Amino acid sequence: MMHQRQFLYLFCWLIAGVSCRNQTNRADLSPVQTFSFEDALPLDIKDFVEKQRYVLLSIEEEALFKRVDKLVAINDQFYLFDHINNSGVLVFDAQGTFIRKIGDFGQGPYQLTGIEDFQVRPNGEVLILDAIENRILVYSPEGNWVESISIPVNAGGFVETETGWLFAINNDNQNDAISNYPKVGSFDSSFKLDSLYFGYTAIGGNTNVYYHAGLLSKTSGHIVYNRPPDDTIRLFSETGKLEKQILIDFGDSKLPEHVVNDMTLADELKEKGLNHQYLPLPVKRTHDLILGVIVSTKNDFWTFAIHLKTGKLHVHKVDFSDVHFPSLILPTATTPTGEVVTLIEPISFVSDTQPENYPKEVVNHFENEGSVLLLHQLKSN
Numbered sequence: 001m002m003h004q005r006q007f008l009y010l011f012c013w014l015i016a017g018v019s020c021r022n023q024t025n026r027a028d029l030s031p032v033q034t035f036s037f038e039d040a041l042p043l044d045i046k047d048f049v050e051k052q053r054y055v056l057l058s059i060e061e062e063a064l065f066k067r068v069d070k071l072v073a074i075n076d077q078f079y080l081f082d083h084i085n086n087s088g089v090l091v092f093d094a095q096g097t098f099i100r101k102i103g104d105f106g107q108g109p110y111q112l113t114g115i116e117d118f119q120v121r122p123n124g125e126v127l128i129l130d131a132i133e134n135r136i137l138v139y140s141p142e143g144n145w146v147e148s149i150s151i152p153v154n155a156g157g158f159v160e161t162e163t164g165w166l167f168a169i170n171n172d173n174q175n176d177a178i179s180n181y182p183k184v185g186s187f188d189s190s191f192k193l194d195s196l197y198f199g200y201t202a203i204g205g206n207t208n209v210y211y212h213a214g215l216l217s218k219t220s221g222h223i224v225y226n227r228p229p230d231d232t233i234r235l236f237s238e239t240g241k242l243e244k245q246i247l248i249d250f251g252d253s254k255l256p257e258h259v260v261n262d263m264t265l266a267d268e269l270k271e272k273g274l275n276h277q278y279l280p281l282p283v284k285r286t287h288d289l290i291l292g293v294i295v296s297t298k299n300d301f302w303t304f305a306i307h308l309k310t311g312k313l314h315v316h317k318v319d320f321s322d323v324h325f326p327s328l329i330l331p332t333a334t335t336p337t338g339e340v341v342t343l344i345e346p347i348s349f350v351s352d353t354q355p356e357n358y359p360k361e362v363v364n365h366f367e368n369e370g371s372v373l374l375l376h377q378l379k380s381n
Contacts, residue, residue, distance in 0.1 A: 032232075032245040035306060035313035037253075037277060037294075043305055043314035045327055048289075048378055052326055054358075055096045055373040056365045063090060063098035065371075070213040071333040073341055074120045078333075078373065081115050081213075089118055089126055091143075096373070102126050102143040110145040112137065117157045117213040129158055131170070152191050153178070157215035159223055161240040164188040166223065168215035171200050184216075184225055186240040197234070197242060201261050214282040219334045224285045226292075229260055229278035233290060233306075246290065246306065248313070250277040253296070269297040277302075284331035286338045286378065291331040303329055324354040329376060342374040 055078070057063065065082035072079040077099070078092040088103035103112050103126075116131035124141030134154060138146040151158075153175050157168035165187045174181060182196035217224050223236035231254065233246040255278040259265045269276055276297045283292035290306040294315070301318040318328065325344050333341040349355070349366040362372055 030242045034247045037250045040313040040315040043316035049376045050379045051377050057096045057371045058098035059370040073333045073335040100143050102139050159216045159218040163239045166240045222285045226282045253277050286334040340376040344372045
């Protein structure tokens, strides 16, 4: 039987407008589309997934990691980083063979003091956010240092847009020239401020308790901002303009606002036996689907899919006593071709109730303490 704590452990590894002088506030100009959790349709993986395949990640010493804070699939390669291990960005090819590590830690001018987030350009260059130094370090596809870019804010995440940058701005140590503590800032290529979005409340801190990186994600031109446990998902254009907001309406079970602002207060709700749903990890988007997970303060767990074309929310409540990962859509990343990637660790595999349904080589890899990527190819509709 799978313990709830083990199940959450896997996915806790993976993620009012403001204005000031000469800055544009667009937070109130985009429509909000609401999806009722109570009225959601069932999520059956057979309705969404065409076929599946496995990628076995190398278990050689240099490729090992303790956890995965973010996974990116691009250029027929997989990139990941482990915040605890300080091992830089690890790169694997399409078959899971380890290629290289990018980024050394230290106090030198070309070294990292930490990794808050990273992105990969289509040309293979890797951009690493060193939030302690407020800079982005750029590395060649081969892992050589290219340049260091100073950034104007203390950021917890970033994406490079067609015209500049989007930053997920931390609540603490912000640029004094920016008023009202925004959560997102849009800048042009020279870091001139264009727009600010979604101000922090007067109370509560930066609520990145369950994840590290992934607040902003970009796949096939789609840019998504989601800062759990906030139940609103924001969609941006390729140029960094807010286009749409999506709200998952939990009704009376919505997480209270003071807990959204300070997630450490959720323990009080659990102690009182109160049932509230929320998003514990940043969502992923692929084509017309937004995918993610929902948990409750009573330790219930759902996977969900929002189909933007049909305007429907689909959910599946996970039975902890009968878990089989290939029957779930648990998004760790998405590929440019639209596949959904799920990272399965050995510690999670031991709780799978149907190990006999995996290919033999996959089972052997888990038994050798190797991690596996499960790729879901989605149906075209």
